[in-house]
Amino acid sequence: MGVNDVALDADVIVVGAGMSGLYALKVLRERGFRVIVLDRAAGVGGTWFWNRYPGARCDIPSFEYSFGFDPELEQEWEWSEQFSPQPEIERYLNHIADRYDLRRDIRLETGVAAMTFDEATDTWIIDTETGEQLSARFCVMGTGGLSAPHRPDWPGLDSFAGEILQSSLWPEGGVELEGRRVGIVGNGSSGVQAIPELAKMAGHLTVFQRTAAFTWPSQNRPLTDTEQVELKARYRELRAQQYASPLATANTTGAVIFTIADPDRRILESTPDEREAALTEHGFSASRLWGDAAKNLDANEMAVELFREMVRRTVEDPEVADSLCPKDYPIGCKRPVLDNGYFETFNRENVTLVDLRKNPIVEVVPEGVITADGLNELDVLVFATGFDAVSGALTRIDLRGNDGRLLRDDWADGPRAFMGFGVAGYPNMFMIIGPGSVGVLATYPPHIELQVGWIADFLDHLAANGNTHVEVEPEAQEQWCAEVEAAAVGSMFTAPSCNSWYNGGNIEGKARVLPIYLGGLDRFMARARDLAANDYEGFSIR
Numbered sequence: 001m002g003v004n005d006v007a008l009d010a011d012v013i014v015v016g017a018g019m020s021g022l023y024a025l026k027v028l029r030e031r032g033f034r035v036i037v038l039d040r041a042a043g044v045g046g047t048w049f050w051n052r053y054p055g056a057r058c059d060i061p062s063f064e065y066s067f068g069f070d071p072e073l074e075q076e077w078e079w080s081e082q083f084s085p086q087p088e089i090e091r092y093l094n095h096i097a098d099r100y101d102l103r104r105d106i107r108l109e110t111g112v113a114a115m116t117f118d119e120a121t122d123t124w125i126i127d128t129e130t131g132e133q134l135s136a137r138f139c140v141m142g143t144g145g146l147s148a149p150h151r152p153d154w155p156g157l158d159s160f161a162g163e164i165l166q167s168s169l170w171p172e173g174g175v176e177l178e179g180r181r182v183g184i185v186g187n188g189s190s191g192v193q194a195i196p197e198l199a200k201m202a203g204h205l206t207v208f209q210r211t212a213a214f215t216w217p218s219q220n221r222p223l224t225d226t227e228q229v230e231l232k233a234r235y236r237e238l239r240a241q242q243y244a245s246p247l248a249t250a251n252t253t254g255a256v257i258f259t260i261a262d263p264d265r266r267i268l269e270s271t272p273d274e275r276e277a278a279l280t281e282h283g284f285s286a287s288r289l290w291g292d293a294a295k296n297l298d299a300n301e302m303a304v305e306l307f308r309e310m311v312r313r314t315v316e317d318p319e320v321a322d323s324l325c326p327k328d329y330p331i332g333c334k335r336p337v338l339d340n341g342y343f344e345t346f347n348r349e350n351v352t353l354v355d356l357r358k359n360p361i362v363e364v365v366p367e368g369v370i371t372a373d374g375l376n377e378l379d380v381l382v383f384a385t386g387f388d389a390v391s392g393a394l395t396r397i398d399l400r401g402n403d404g405r406l407l408r409d410d411w412a413d414g415p416r417a418f419m420g421f422g423v424a425g426y427p428n429m430f431m432i433i434g435p436g437s438v439g440v441l442a443t444y445p446p447h448i449e450l451q452v453g454w455i456a457d458f459l460d461h462l463a464a465n466g467n468t469h470v471e472v473e474p475e476a477q478e479q480w481c482a483e484v485e486a487a488a489v490g491s492m493f494t495a496p497s498c499n500s501w502y503n504g505g506n507i508e509g510k511a512r513v514l515p516i517y518l519g520g521l522d523r524f525m526a527r528a529r530d531l532a533a534n535d536y537e538g539f540s541i542r
């Protein structure tokens, strides 16, 4: 019967109705596959459905953080700001669901609890959280890199009498915060975006900080009509640039954000006057100008000192400023954060910083949070404490491959996969931007287009040949994991002082592995195309 076995519920079950799942559905349906998409959420959009906390916004320019598969869609859709706010991206993804008639194959409020591969029939059996069971020949995991929320297990948390919120599970209807005493934990992208907005809404805001953030002013602003016209006229050129670049970027804003401005400039050879001039001209961005800071820890520390100096010049209270200065990890180890008035927020009367390194958590009580120096009374406690990133959305499913093996166990020492597309021992399962791919380091929508296109071609190939079974060869996987490791040597992600969600260091007890290929998307996709041209080398097919 080949791929199209009508006794099964679908040819392909796609898990997740975010950007990956929506686009996979569109493409695979066009190729003639019967597809069902499952998602736990009550709406489509994935990340952009769940992360609706005040201030939530994308930190990639709108004209780059969007799909390029349909020039008509590109011309019709209006992006209003350089960096899109969450509601606009959620609207965009809903528009895509409607425009391409995707909803009829999407089952919402249907989380996946378990997936079991039946070796006798080459079939995946999916158990949903709603008690349904579905079968399909193939599964495509569009489960996202930052979708399994992480919340610290503080003693007494259940006793809190107020409201507990998570930035990544924010209620759809919003939350009334006016006049209330709000506490927030977490100073990554989510916390840094939320803090200035919560400070404006709350009666009082207490920020519980474990690690000071490197965050740069986003300089977000509305896009003018002229800019819209100009950028729309250049879309084909921009997309070509994105699809062929290491990070899937096209630098539409001209801002120095995630890369260093001048790779040849060396801070180790700079004079104090030059550094002062850089601070005067570039402010916080002075710390992103020098190429040697990306590779050398001494150079990096000098760039960090420029950053600290800007914090001290911005924050009025010297003790608060000192706590807000990053001290013990390099720039570039954690994902750079972009903000809208973050440091200035700590000059407000209604904002208090609790530095958890100096004043650690003791316990949560009904009235609030007790730290070493006493009770912080709260009505609302917000966790912006990040995610079990990259692998968490997969290991939280009871995902069983050959011989009943469990993915969670196989990945106990860190995720291992072949180019992010598949895992040895788990036949007929593809991942979109899985562990071992370029992952979160390339702009998602164009990156998703490339990956889904590759998977769709592979599925076409299998269908055309009547194959019912495809599996990663263990040797190919091991060799690829070694390449991923080699590509990371010397990067800031692997510096001993670096604890970040990139390398699992953000979660206690999680294996420290960097499951991200640092060689760039261009090289990665060239490699993927070579595999395909070589009869899908690295996969065994029957």
Ligand code: NA7
Pocket (backbone or CB within 6 Å): 146, 152, 153, 185, 186, 187, 188, 189, 190, 191, 192, 208, 209, 210, 211, 335, 356, 384, 385, 386, 387, 499, 501, 506
């Ligand atoms: P991040 O970047 O992982 O940030 C989480 C923050 O929460 C970070 O400041 C953590 O401090 C803090 N955290 C985590 N656990 C605790 C505990 N137990 N106590 C105190 N503080 C804690 O997640 P985000 O959601 O902000 O951003 C994720 C990505 O989304 C972002 O990088 C963009 O790509 C979009 P830590 O630094 O671990 O000490």
